[in-house]
Amino acid sequence: MPILAAHNLFKTYQLGKTHVPVLRGVSLSIEEGERVAILGRSGSGKSTLLHLLAGLDTPDAGHDSHIAFDGRTLASRSGRELDDYRTRSVGLVFQFYHLFPELPVLENVLIASMIGKSRIAWTTSRQALRSRATALLEQVGLGHRLHHRPVELSGGERQRVAIARALMNEPRILLADEPTGNLDRQTGSSILDLLDGVQAQTKQTMVIVTHDPATAARADRTVRLADGIVVESLDSTPTSPTGSHG
Amino acid sequence: MHQGYLNSAPVYQALLTRRYLTSKIMPLLSSLAVMLCTTMVLVTWSVMGGFLKVLLDSGRKLVGDVKIEWPNTGFAYYDELIRDLEADSGLTVTPRAGQRSTAASPPKGLIIAAAPIIESFGVLGLPDGRTVNVMLKGVEPVSFDRVTNYYGTLWWKPLKEPLPKDDDKEDPRLQNLTRVDMLIPGAVPDDKSDAWPAMLENGKNLQRYHTGSGQVKPAVVLGTEVTGYNRRSASGVYVPMRSRSRDSDGNINLLSTFMPLDGEVTLHVLPLDKKGRGIEMQSRIFPVANEFKTDVFLFDKGVAILPLGELQKMLKMDAAKRLQTGKPGVRIVKDPKTGEEKIEMASQDQLTEDPARVTGVLVRGKDGVDARVLRDRCEEIYAEFAARHPGEVPLAASMNIQTWQQQNAGFIGAVEKEIALVLFLFSMISLVAVVLVLSIFWSMVSEKTKDIGILRAIGASKMGIAWLWLRYGLAIGIVGSIMGFGLSSLIIMNINPIHEWMGRAMGIQIWDPSIYYFTQIPSDLRWDKVLLVLGGGIIFSVLGALIPAIRASRMDPVRALRFE
Numbered sequence: 001m002p003i004l005a006a007h008n009l010f011k012t013y014q015l016g017k018t019h020v021p022v023l024r025g026v027s028l029s030i031e032e033g034e035r036v037a038i039l040g041r042s043g044s045g046k047s048t049l050l051h052l053l054a055g056l057d058t059p060d061a062g063h064d065s066h067i068a069f070d071g072r073t074l075a076s077r078s079g080r081e082l083d084d085y086r087t088r089s090v091g092l093v094f095q096f097y098h099l100f101p102e103l104p105v106l107e108n109v110l111i112a113s114m115i116g117k118s119r120i121a122w123t124t125s126r127q128a129l130r131s132r133a134t135a136l137l138e139q140v141g142l143g144h145r146l147h148h149r150p151v152e153l154s155g156g157e158r159q160r161v162a163i164a165r166a167l168m169n170e171p172r173i174l175l176a177d178e179p180t181g182n183l184d185r186q187t188g189s190s191i192l193d194l195l196d197g198v199q200a201q202t203k204q205t206m207v208i209v210t211h212d213p214a215t216a217a218r219a220d221r222t223v224r225l226a227d228g229i230v231v232e233s234l235d236s237t238p239t240s241p242t243g244s245h246g
Numbered sequence: 247m248h249q250g251y252l253n254s255a256p257v258y259q260a261l262l263t264r265r266y267l268t269s270k271i272m273p274l275l276s277s278l279a280v281m282l283c284t285t286m287v288l289v290t291w292s293v294m295g296g297f298l299k300v301l302l303d304s305g306r307k308l309v310g311d312v313k314i315e316w317p318n319t320g321f322a323y324y325d326e327l328i329r330d331l332e333a334d335s336g337l338t339v340t341p342r343a344g345q346r347s348t349a350a351s352p353p354k355g356l357i358i359a360a361a362p363i364i365e366s367f368g369v370l371g372l373p374d375g376r377t378v379n380v381m382l383k384g385v386e387p388v389s390f391d392r393v394t395n396y397y398g399t400l401w402w403k404p405l406k407e408p409l410p411k412d413d414d415k416e417d418p419r420l421q422n423l424t425r426v427d428m429l430i431p432g433a434v435p436d437d438k439s440d441a442w443p444a445m446l447e448n449g450k451n452l453q454r455y456h457t458g459s460g461q462v463k464p465a466v467v468l469g470t471e472v473t474g475y476n477r478r479s480a481s482g483v484y485v486p487m488r489s490r491s492r493d494s495d496g497n498i499n500l501l502s503t504f505m506p507l508d509g510e511v512t513l514h515v516l517p518l519d520k521k522g523r524g525i526e527m528q529s530r531i532f533p534v535a536n537e538f539k540t541d542v543f544l545f546d547k548g549v550a551i552l553p554l555g556e557l558q559k560m561l562k563m564d565a566a567k568r569l570q571t572g573k574p575g576v577r578i579v580k581d582p583k584t585g586e587e588k589i590e591m592a593s594q595d596q597l598t599e600d601p602a603r604v605t606g607v608l609v610r611g612k613d614g615v616d617a618r619v620l621r622d623r624c625e626e627i628y629a630e631f632a633a634r635h636p637g638e639v640p641l642a643a644s645m646n647i648q649t650w651q652q653q654n655a656g657f658i659g660a661v662e663k664e665i666a667l668v669l670f671l672f673s674m675i676s677l678v679a680v681v682l683v684l685s686i687f688w689s690m691v692s693e694k695t696k697d698i699g700i701l702r703a704i705g706a707s708k709m710g711i712a713w714l715w716l717r718y719g720l721a722i723g724i725v726g727s728i729m730g731f732g733l734s735s736l737i738i739m740n741i742n743p744i745h746e747w748m749g750r751a752m753g754i755q756i757w758d759p760s761i762y763y764f765t766q767i768p769s770d771l772r773w774d775k776v777l778l779v780l781g782g783g784i785i786f787s788v789l790g791a792l793i794p795a796i797r798a799s800r801m802d803p804v805r806a807l808r809f810e
Contacts, residue, residue, distance in 0.1 A: 056703060056803045080707065087705025098700045098807065102265040114258035115705045122257045165704070 002029040003205055004053060004173055006067045010060040011048050011228075022048045024228035025063070030173070033203040037210055037219035044225040046209045050177050053207065054090050055082045070172075087115050091166030095178035097158040099150040105161050106146040109133040112168040136164040140194055156187035163194060173205040174198075180215055192218055258706070259714045262697075263721050272693075273722055276686045276787070280726025281733060283679035284783040287672050288734035291775050293741065294665040296768030301661055304541035305654040308383070308549065310361070310393040310608035312621045313653060314628055315646040317365070318522050320563050320603035321639045324362045327607055327631045328389075331360040334627055356615050356623050361389035362604040364557045370550060371512035372473055373503065380472060380550045382515065384557025384604075387452050393610040396551070399538040401470050401484065402506050403446040409482055411746070417483040428507050431455045431462065445506050449536025452553045456533055457508070464553045465535035466511060469546035473511075475503035476537070484539075505534035513552070517562040528560040544657065558602055565602040617649035676786065683790025687719065691794040698798050699806025712799035719791025723784035731780055738769045 011023040022045040030036050040046040051057040052067060055074050059065040066073045069089060077085060086092075091112075099108045113129045114122060122129075137143055140160035142153075150158055159179060166174055179195070180188030192215060198204050208219060216222045224232040267273050314327070334357050364384035369377050383390075391397045405419035423441040426433040430444050448454045454465040470476050476484040486504035493499060503509060514529045532552060539546055558564040580587050611620040629642035651658060691698070698711055706714075737744065745767055748754045 051804050054703065056807075083705045083707045085705075086703060092703050094703075094807065098696060098703070100262070100265075100697055100700065102269045103261070107261060107265075111258050111261065112704050114261065115701070115710075117257060119257055 003032040004030040009065045010063045035206040035219045037208050037216035037222045039216040040225035045228040046225050050209045089172045091171035091174045093166045093176035093179050095181040097162045104147045109165045112165045176208045272690050276722045277726040279682040281729040283676040284730025285734040288779050292738050292769045292771045296770035298661050299770045300768040307540040308394050309650045311611045312609040312624050315606035316640045320605040322601040322603050324604045328360040358610045359392035360609045361393040363606045369514040383551045384554040386554050393608045400449040401537050401539045404442040411481040454533040454535045464556045465533045466552040467536045469549045470537045470539045471547040506536045509534045515560045563603040566600050621649050680786045680790045687791045687794035691798045695806045695809040699803050702803035708799040712795040715795035719788045723787025727780040727783035741767050
């Protein structure tokens with residue numbers, strides 16, 4: 001059974017009086033431990049698809065659409081269960097990092113673990129969680145920047161913090177929306193190397209949305225989107241974390 | 247496992263509230279808005295409350311706690327009533343039918359003192375020919391002082407320290423008054439010793455030595471504002487002026503108008519008969535013994551105090567033998583020796599003794615005794631007194647027995663209404679704080695749209711987001727209110743120095759003692775008011791944050807994440 005399965009997803013946005021179809025019947029299945037790239041040009045609907053998969057948005061009704069995580073559809077979950085899904089099952093990485101500017105690096109990572117914890121649970125597990133956040137930041141190469149504010153970091157460093165935050169709650173699946181889209185090629189490559197390393201270490205399931213074929217090539221499988229439909233789904237040749245992409 | 251909202255929510259909210267509060271100018275501005283509003287309301291309330299308190303304290307002067315009154319014609323046997331009142335040990339205070347008792351058990355010894363008084367209206371002729379209407383209070387100074395602290399209101403007396411605002415020491419009481427000969431019989435004109443103590447004694451005894459006749463005469467004590475001869479300076483002291491008077495030949499005479507030294511006034515009164523009809527105007531010249539100041543302009547401008555006996559005489563209320571003319575008649579007289587009966591012409595004319603009368607008796611209760619309880623007790627005592635004098639004194643039900651608050655209800659009510667109005671207006675203005683917090687929060691929510699998107703993306707609930715902003719409003723309310731309390735305490739404690747500084751530095755004098763009558767700006771900061779205002783500030787802040795909080799919780803996370 002796939003860990004995440006999407007069936008016949010439609011999504012239309014309304015811009016003024018105009019209805020703009022973004023997804024027009026997308027189906028997708030992701031196996032545990034798999035790394036899938038969703039490749040497409042700007043406006044192809046790939047970010048919308050990611051938002052639907054993350055439970056941040058809902059597909060249009062009336063098309064027998066559904067998204068199932070571990071065999072249970074997101075639509076059947078209550079608001080609280082959906083919040084819980086985003087907290088524990090999914091880790092999100094964005095193109096523009098989306099860090100809290102007021103929080104230092106360590107707290108930006110820790111906040112993910114605060115969302116799902118009761119005050120008592122937080123108090124009792126605080127030390128362990130701090131250690132995990134610190135270890136994650138060390139893993140992404142920011143062990144020396146724990147108390148810096150995001151504004152003091154480079155773009156690549158900020159994205160590393162965002163990845164550490166996404167991994168903080170040990171999610172079943174990591175969803176990354178153009179994680180290298182805002183970075184230069186070299187920095188972007190180092191971020192992909194980092195994701196390679198994470199996957200190699202933990203068999204982390206990943207869905208990476210990208211417009212860059214080179215980025216997509218580092219995935220196990222590439223799903224190509226165009227005009228809101230899946231036009232191609234290709235298995236890639238497995239690449240080593242230190243491969244020639246970048 | 248997912249924890250309950252209340253249990254799980256506050257951890258990230260506490261972190262973000264703390265970080266937001268300390269890292270942005272917006273929350274500082276919101277807190278300042280709340281601080282200024284709470285300060286404004288607290289300072290206003292305290293000053294107005296202080297104003298009322300001073301007025302109430304002042305309003306008690308010269309009136310005692312309770313007045314038993316039968317105006318105009320007055321009532322007799324008042325000495326007996328006073329004895330009854332002063333002898334009262336409060337043994338039988340029982341609530342009247344249908345009235346709730348204000349005390350659980352009969353209080354004992356409610357009354358400290360009682361004093362007779364005649365209150366009537368009169369006209370004063372002043373040395374420069376002007377006349378002023380005054381309320382006359384005929385009193386026995388010793389008993390009057392026991393009931394009203396009359397001595398404490400006497401203004402012209404020795405003074406060692408200048409008044410708080412009298413920086414230039416222009417108060418004449420600070421200097422020796424050397425006209426001892428004007429005040430003390432037998433003193434030589436060049437006696438340089440201080441005459442202020444003699445003037446104070448004159449005031450206490452309602453008498454003054456008259457240099458013309460060489461006699462000590464009954465005298466009046468006027469309110470400091472009655473004659474208009476005392477100039478009240480900005481520092482709140484009185485300086486006697488000289489008055490120019492034009493005589494019938496067109497000459498201008500300069501009159502010394504320091505009334506307690508050598509001034510005289512002519513008092514005109516209209517006595518009334520028992521049916522309240524005017525008899526014949528009485529006029530008499532009185533020297534002025536001293537002047538009093540109660541801080542209630544109404545009294546200080548319009549009251550003259552004189553010896554009870556003198557006013558009784560003028561108003562025909564003193565004890566007198568009166569011939570009561572009856573119809574002529576006949577009577578049968580039996581000779582005791584012979585047993586013979588004779589018819590004699592007989593006159594029913596009788597020489598009767600009319601006892602002295604007063605219009606009222608002032609009563610002073612012990613400290614802390616509720617004036618209403620005291621009034622009830624006075625009503626009972628009067629009822630017992632009236633029962634012993636049927637037909638001779640007014641019935642208890644007819645008597646006007648009032649507490650000092652009831653007597654001053656006019657001006658107390660006016661000030662209370664003013665306070666309520668000012669507070670209402672200022673509370674309305676404080677709603678500005680709500681709008682201010684609302685607009686600041688609205689803009690902060692807009693600014694933090696992306697944060698809201700991130701929080702939703704990492705699993706924060708809608709309620710959690712709403713509570714984050716409400717909590718933020720609460721924090722700003724608490725910080726702003728506490729700062730407001732600090733600032734208002736500083737202002738209230740230093741309101742007079744601040745006012746003086748404003749006067750010196752900017753020439754602004756908001757509280758002019760020559761207009762507002764008190765030399766110091768009063769204030770009365772009470773904890774119940776403080777808690778109410780601080781609570782209000784916090785609630786207003788949360789209310790201001792409510793709409794932005796709801797807006798934040800309803801944000802579409804995808805749109806929020808795309809917000810630039």
